[in-house]
Amino acid sequence: MALFSRTSERLRHLRSRSGGSLADAAGGGQVQPGSRDMRAQAVHRLQVGMFGLAAMLLLVSLASVIMQRVQTADRSVVAVEPSGAASNTPANDPLVDLGVAPEVPVAANPGTHAKPAKTEPAH
Numbered sequence: 001m002a003l004f005s006r007t008s009e010r011l012r013h014l015r016s017r018s019g020g021s022l023a024d025a026a027g028g029g030q031v032q033p034g035s036r037d038m039r040a041q042a043v044h045r046l047q048v049g050m051f052g053l054a055a056m057l058l059l060v061s062l063a064s065v066i067m068q069r070v071q072t073a074d075r076s077v078v079a080v081e082p083s084g085a086a087s088n089t090p091a092n093d094p095l096v097d098l099g100v101a102p103e104v105p106v107a108a109n110p111g112t113h114a115k116p117a118k119t120e121p122a123h
Contacts, residue, residue, distance in 0.1 A: 007040045 014037065033041075095101035 007044055010037055010040055 014031070014033065093101070093103070096103045
């Protein structure tokens with residue numbers, strides 16, 4: 001971080017030396033930066049590039065770790081395959097668990113349908 005502050009100080013010094021602008025009074029051209037300024041710019045560019053590469057490496061590594069964990073979880077789910085026989089316990093209904101829908105009893109024989117009893121309204 002100290003290098004960034006030194007670079008900005010050098011640029012301010014260069015601007016103040018040239019009278020606030022980079023134009024040369026004689027020819028109207030630009031003042032060529034010195035070797036120190038060129039080196040500072042090169043170092044700054046290298047720092048930005050290295051930071052960008054490190055950030056990309058970090059993102060790719062993080063994505064790789066996440067994908068490996070997902071594949072491991074998928075393998076463990078596939079390893080616990082259900083058996084071919086159906087269980088006798090009724091399936092859990094999340095709406096019934098939350099109390100949103102009424103519980104419907106499971107009939108012993110799915111071919112028979114029980115008709116609901118007819119109730120008369122009370123007067």
